[in-house]
Amino acid sequence: MHVSNKPIKVGLLGLGTVGTGVVRIVDMHQEDLSGQVGSPIVIEKISVKDRDKARSIPIDPSRLTDDPWEVIHDPEIDVIVEVMGGVEQTRTYILEALARGKHIVTANKDLMALYGTEILAKAQEMKCDVFYEASVAGGIPIIRTLIEGFSSDRITKIMGIVNGTTNYMLTKMSKEGVSYEDVLTEAQQLGYAESDPTSDVEGLDAARKMTILGTLGFRTNVELADVSVKGISGVSQADIAYARNLGYVIKLLGIADREDDAISISVQPTMVKASHPIASVNGVFNAVYVHGEAVGETMFYGAGAGEMPTATSVVADLVSVIKNLRLGVNGLKHIAPHKPKRLKNDAEISFKNFILLHVDDKAGVLARITQIFTEYEVSLASVVQQPNELNPNAEIVIVTHKASKESIDKVLRRFNELEVVRRVVSVYRVEG
Ligand code: NAP
Numbered sequence: 425m426h427v428s429n430k431p432i433k434v435g436l437l438g439l440g441t442v443g444t445g446v447v448r449i450v451d452m453h454q455e456d457l458s459g460q461v462g463s464p465i466v467i468e469k470i471s472v473k474d475r476d477k478a479r480s481i482p483i484d485p486s487r488l489t490d491d492p493w494e495v496i497h498d499p500e501i502d503v504i505v506e507v508m509g510g511v512e513q514t515r516t517y518i519l520e521a522l523a524r525g526k527h528i529v530t531a532n533k534d535l536m537a538l539y540g541t542e543i544l545a546k547a548q549e550m551k552c553d554v555f556y557e558a559s560v561a562g563g564i565p566i567i568r569t570l571i572e573g574f575s576s577d578r579i580t581k582i583m584g585i586v587n588g589t590t591n592y593m594l595t596k597m598s599k600e601g602v603s604y605e606d607v608l609t610e611a612q613q614l615g616y617a618e619s620d621p622t623s624d625v626e627g628l629d630a631a632r633k634m635t636i637l638g639t640l641g642f643r644t645n646v647e648l649a650d651v652s653v654k655g656i657s658g659v660s661q662a663d664i665a666y667a668r669n670l671g672y673v674i675k676l677l678g679i680a681d682r683e684d685d686a687i688s689i690s691v692q693p694t695m696v697k698a699s700h701p702i703a704s705v706n707g708v709f710n711a712v713y714v715h716g717e718a719v720g721e722t723m724f725y726g727a728g729a730g731e732m733p734t735a736t737s738v739v740a741d742l743v744s745v746i747k748n749l750r751l752g753v754n755g756l757k758h759i760a761p762h763k764p765k766r767l768k769n770d771a772e773i774s775f776k777n778f779i780l781l782h783v784d785d786k787a788g789v790l791a792r793i794t795q796i797f798t799e800y801e802v803s804l805a806s807v808v809q810q811p812n813e814l815n816p817n818a819e820i821v822i823v824t825h826k827a828s829k830e831s832i833d834k835v836l837r838r839f840n841e842l843e844v845v846r847r848v849v850s851v852y853r854v855e856g
């Protein structure tokens with residue numbers, strides 16, 4: 425095997441939050457990085473939108489271009505690090521870079537969730553690497569863990585806080601009573617939120633990450649359309665208080681589970697038992713809980729966003745690409761979504777539920793409500809009528825045992841038709 429120590433030339437697409445971190449880490453840790461890979465790493469060219477923008481790190485202007493094609497077409501460049509974001513145009517850049525034999529490192533979950541299959545197939549055809557560790561849970565090496573660490577096990581459940589923005593928001597709303605609007609602005613200023621934060625708060629960002637985790641964990645081809653998604657924009661201070669009273673906290677959880685060979689994947693605000701390890705994951709931190717048949721319970725915790733944590737994963741991927749270059753083993757098929765996919769139907773998906781109803785405060789109402797649960801064979805864990813001086817109706821707080829999604833949907837439809845039920849105020853999945 426020929427081992428050259430010529431510098432490895434990297435083209436960077438994007439010099440925003442993550443790109444800046446990548447330049448910093450390559451610069452700060454150059455000696456150690458080159459010690460690991462056997463040659464210096466040089467960031468040769470960087471594409472940005474606006475070359476005149478002030479940057480927080482010193483950058484030689486001759487390395488900047490506003491034309492990503494200039495980076496992709498540069499024959500000297502071995503590896504493209506894509507941290508510009510975007511989907512359609514970025515896909516074109518990545519596919520063209522691969523067609524030219526360049527290896528790819530990307531932090532782009534939107535791209536990988538939508539076009540991962542196509543991009544990985546092209547990479548294999550071209551014997552190129554595509555690594556995307558930073559695309560899920562920023563600084564937590566969860567992708568490597570699922571591919572390598574759990575290759576010997578059968579994963580039954582992946583439960584993740586995979587969006588830092590919403591976890592930051594829910595934590596502040598819960599611990600400090602900060603309003604939804606104020607805390608969203610704060611998360612944007614801190615650089616956690618996507619450029620369009622609706623993808624954070626409406627759960628799409630988390631759904632894209634769960635698409636990636638589900639594919640890797642269950643070794644089947646999970647698509648974004650397979651994920652049922654609900655965001656946090658409906659979470660109220662009242663819901664947070666109810667959860668607290670019952671010993672729960674509200675978290676935006678991505679949940680992928682598998683029984684036999686049927687899977688379900690969802691993202692929704694969930695009431696999690698306060699004693700569950702994932703309930704104590706606060707602020708911008710992320711965590712991914714993985715249950716495997718052999719290993720049992722595991723959990724991985726760390727920063728899910730932000731300049732340096734995310735850049736750590738990006739640069740670690742870069743090191744992997746260069747090590748593979750040295751060994752001449754780039755483009756090995758390292759994930760194989762080889763299992764046929766079967767999605768659970770609503771009768772097979774089951775979980776516990778919290779349901780808050782406003783009902784007429786009169787005799788027989790509770791009996792009618794419990795009767796409907798009985799009709800659909802939903803067993804109840806607790807039913808409490810809460811006093812609320814501000815509300816002329818009675819507030820009924822119900823927690824069910826595990827029940828099928830199909831049954832719960834039918835129960836809720838019946839409540840919506842029932843005159844004595846003034847409003848189905850909120851419904852949450854309950855875990856733990
Ligand atoms: P960002 O701060 O908005 O930076 C984007 C960079 O790309 C900027 O340097 C911008 O140029 C450049 N750019 C954007 N559109 C361009 C275009 N059409 N042509 C040339 N350059 C263009 O984004 P980011 O937060 O670093 O995120 C980058 C990627 O990492 C995204 O895919 C994101 O989802 C992912 N990610 C981010 C985080 C995080 O914590 N931020 C964590 C995990 C994954 P200018 O500088 O001139 O504006």
Ligand code: HSE
Binds near residue numbers: 559561586589616
């Ligand atoms: N907006 C994302 C988050 C960035 O809040 O988790 C990291 O992917």
